[in-house]
Amino acid sequence: MDLLDTLRSTGAARQFEPEPVADDVVHRILDVARFAPNGGNRQAWRVVVVKDAAVRQSLRDLYLGPWYEYQAMGSAGLTPWAPLNDTEDERRAVEQSAEHKAMAGAASPGFAERLDRCPVLLVLLADLSRLVATDRDLGRYTLIAGASIYPFAWSILLAARAEGLGGVMTTMHARVEPAVRELLHIPEHLAVAAVLALGRPIHQPHRLRRGEVESFATVDAVDGEPFTV
Numbered sequence: 001m002d003l004l005d006t007l008r009s010t011g012a013a014r015q016f017e018p019e020p021v022a023d024d025v026v027h028r029i030l031d032v033a034r035f036a037p038n039g040g041n042r043q044a045w046r047v048v049v050v051k052d053a054a055v056r057q058s059l060r061d062l063y064l065g066p067w068y069e070y071q072a073m074g075s076a077g078l079t080p081w082a083p084l085n086d087t088e089d090e091r092r093a094v095e096q097s098a099e100h101k102a103m104a105g106a107a108s109p110g111f112a113e114r115l116d117r118c119p120v121l122l123v124l125l126a127d128l129s130r131l132v133a134t135d136r137d138l139g140r141y142t143l144i145a146g147a148s149i150y151p152f153a154w155s156i157l158l159a160a161r162a163e164g165l166g167g168v169m170t171t172m173h174a175r176v177e178p179a180v181r182e183l184l185h186i187p188e189h190l191a192v193a194a195v196l197a198l199g200r201p202i203h204q205p206h207r208l209r210r211g212e213v214e215s216f217a218t219v220d221a222v223d224g225e226p227f228t229v
Contacts, residue, residue: 010157055184059115167197
């Protein structure tokens with residue numbers, strides 16, 4: 001696979017063929033992904049490969065509540081759970097339409113309602129005792145520690161492409177972390193970072209559309225001239 005083409009075409013795949021993915025393939029994916037960049041080479045991640053049908057169904061059920069809230073806020077014109085949101089606006093949006101979204105999902109099930117049927121489910125955990133968070137004391141929403149976790153998630157998705165698979169990363173389960181913690185016996189020093197679903201995609205990847213470089217890169221200052229050539 002050409003690297004640049006792969007980077008331009010690895011989008012989110014949420015519909016998979018029903019065929020299972022062999023354990024040796026999943027192991028190869030994780031074996032490649034472990035070389036992702038991470039602070040101090042601490043590899044402050046853990047992965048739970050979820051196979052048990054009952055546990056999978058519980059993960060699906062836990063996903064649905066946050067997913068319907070996400071849809072409700074999006075329908076109201078909000079970026080769901082954005083750090084600068086007015087939480088009262090979020091509450092009103094959820095109250096007004098989350099139940100409707102749930103009914104629609106039940107009538108026409110999609111990725112969320114079928115999460116337990118994805119061929120591969122990986123729960124990605126972050127070890128809070130081993131992460132460097134240089135923005136911890138800034139008094140704002142923290143971001144930096146994720147730099148040692150999410151490149152690993154992205155490497156999983158790229159390695160899956162090399163195996164002819166597709167996938168998607170979702171973070172909805174962080175909204176219900178206490179329940180996920182109980183379900184998977186997660187100790188306190190580990191945090192839920194994401195769930196990754198993998199499988200053979202029904203629709204093959206294609207080149208993605210994104211904003212041009214000039215839309216996000218400027219010279220010398222945030223209000224500087226767009227960076228262009």
